[in-house]
Amino acid sequence: MAVHNSRMDARERARAFELTRAPADFIDDPYPWYAALREHDPVHALEGGGVFLSRYEDALALYRDARASSDKKAEFGPKLGDSPLYEHHTTSLVFNDPPLHTRVRRIIMGALNQRAIARMEADVVKLVERLLDKMAEAREVNFIDAFAAQIPIEVIGNLLDVPRAARAPLRGWSVAILSGLEPTLTPAMHEAGNRAVTEFVAMLRELIAERRKHPGDYDADVLTRLIQGEQDGERLSETELYHQCIFMLNAGHETTTNLIGNGTWLLLTHPTELARLRADPALVPSAVEEMLRYEGPIQLNNRRLTAPMALGGKPLPAGTSITIGIGAANRDPAQFPDPERFDAARKPNRHLAFGQGDHACAGMNVARMEARVAFARLLPRFPKLELAGTPERDRRIRFRGFKNLPVRIEFHPKNGVRPRFRSTEASAAPLVQHASSIANLGSRRCHARHPAR
Numbered sequence: 001m002a003v004h005n006s007r008m009d010a011r012e013r014a015r016a017f018e019l020t021r022a023p024a025d026f027i028d029d030p031y032p033w034y035a036a037l038r039e040h041d042p043v044h045a046l047e048g049g050g051v052f053l054s055r056y057e058d059a060l061a062l063y064r065d066a067r068a069s070s071d072k073k074a075e076f077g078p079k080l081g082d083s084p085l086y087e088h089h090t091t092s093l094v095f096n097d098p099p100l101h102t103r104v105r106r107i108i109m110g111a112l113n114q115r116a117i118a119r120m121e122a123d124v125v126k127l128v129e130r131l132l133d134k135m136a137e138a139r140e141v142n143f144i145d146a147f148a149a150q151i152p153i154e155v156i157g158n159l160l161d162v163p164r165a166a167r168a169p170l171r172g173w174s175v176a177i178l179s180g181l182e183p184t185l186t187p188a189m190h191e192a193g194n195r196a197v198t199e200f201v202a203m204l205r206e207l208i209a210e211r212r213k214h215p216g217d218y219d220a221d222v223l224t225r226l227i228q229g230e231q232d233g234e235r236l237s238e239t240e241l242y243h244q245c246i247f248m249l250n251a252g253h254e255t256t257t258n259l260i261g262n263g264t265w266l267l268l269t270h271p272t273e274l275a276r277l278r279a280d281p282a283l284v285p286s287a288v289e290e291m292l293r294y295e296g297p298i299q300l301n302n303r304r305l306t307a308p309m310a311l312g313g314k315p316l317p318a319g320t321s322i323t324i325g326i327g328a329a330n331r332d333p334a335q336f337p338d339p340e341r342f343d344a345a346r347k348p349n350r351h352l353a354f355g356q357g358d359h360a361c362a363g364m365n366v367a368r369m370e371a372r373v374a375f376a377r378l379l380p381r382f383p384k385l386e387l388a389g390t391p392e393r394d395r396r397i398r399f400r401g402f403k404n405l406p407v408r409i410e411f412h413p414k415n416g417v418r419p420r421f422r423s424t425e426a427s428a429a430p431l432v433q434h435a436s437s438i439a440n441l442g443s444r445r446c447h448a449r450h451p452a453r
């Protein structure tokens with residue numbers, strides 16, 4: 001890329017940057033663009049009056065400021081019209097302010113505590129072992145379909161206790177609905193998103209009616225919690241209920257798939273770091289944080305100012321729409337020494353991959369647990385793992401990941417090691433032994449409700 005070699009070129013690059021007309025090389029490598037913006041135009045004006053933030057300090061200040069609204073009605077009205085996609089994206093907690101946001105977040109968080117996550121971990125370990133067994137037979141796979149996507153489908157499906165038979169369309173719906181958030185939306189994307197919301201709601205209508213008749217465990221089942229609302233609190237309306245469920249099912253799917261996919265690609269293209277991790281599996285938790293920093297699955301977040309605010313020394317009026325460049329902030333040299341280096345042992349690593357502030361990702365520890373189990377089991381199992389062709393990127397800007405990650409596995413049964421069950425997170429370890437007994441109770445509950453499992 002000759003354009004960003006000189007200082008002048010970087011300045012030009014920053015001035016010309018438009019999210020709705022992202023340059024051809026942006027998806028493959030957005031980082032030179034982010035670097036140019038951070039250096040030359042950190043509060044960059046976009047066409048239409050919004051701004052793009054690329055520095056860590058500004059992003060953090062905005063995330064933590066009460067003037068930063070997450071309500072997207074003003075933005076999505078003109079973009080999505082009166083449509084199922086508009087109803088979904090303006091009702092889910094992530095794009096709402098208090099009071100709806102506070103109520104829904106409290107309900108959800110109650111089912112995503114450390115104890116609940118430790119209980120999920122036992123099932124994830126079993127699933128990962130099954131997936132690895134299958135991959136060993138195939139020898140060459142699209143790693144996204146064969147492994148990375150399978151783990152979140154299972155975890156999120158279990159979290160809302162969606163019957164297995166109803167899970168197949170979830171991943172496609174999730175991609176179609178989240179594509180509605182791209183800076184540029186084609187009519188085909190809009191139509192696919194609307195269809196996905198409509199079909200999703202129809203599935204949920206039946207599932208919720210069934211769950212009302214046979215409630216699950218309030219402590220563990222997110223759907224039962226959402227239906228019953230906060231004890232002694234107000235209940236969600238039927239529409240609110242559908243859209244929180246859709247959001248939960250979507251939020252943990254593609255994001256976690258891409259964390260595991262991007263992380264694997266990073267290891268395969270950074271052999272020294274891969275060797276380091278193989279030699280010292282205790283580095284898995286810090287390697288996962290570095291994967292999140294270096295190639296985060298969500299690259300952009302948005303806010304709208306409810307009152308004037310200055311960012312990076314620039315005064316911005318109330319109503320300004322702001323795009324937070326998460327991927328840009330995560331490579332800011334003012335926060336991360338040697339930020340272009342992928343360092344599996346990096347510490348501290350206060351990346352913004354999960355956002356920050358009131359809307360910080362509610363499922364971050366679920367995603368971490370999934371990725372830690374995945375890498376802790378994958379690496380010892382396959383001593384030789386390599387790219388088997390050119391990966392194909394998903395060509396979206398907000399979400400960063402691969403559609404196809406061809407991976408070749410050389411599996412020697414004598415060398416392949418099946419590690420004994422062990423928590424990947426030191427802090428969760430004492431919970432895990434206890435969790436396996438709770439997990440058995442949990443799966444009995446599921447079997448009783450869905451005998452097909």
Ligand code: HEM
Pocket residue numbers: 070093094095105108159248251252253255256259296297298301302352353354355356358359360361362363364366367
């Ligand atoms: C690597 C995987 C993941 C990434 C990178 C990720 C990223 C994010 C980000 C950046 C936000 C903040 C959005 C904003 O402030 O506008 C968010 C919110 C959220 N995420 Fe995640 N997420 C991941 C996995 C998950 C999982 C597994 C779940 C569910 C189990 C989940 C549930 C949520 C929820 C409910 C919110 C909304 C929180 C709120 O508005 O208060 N996420 N996520």
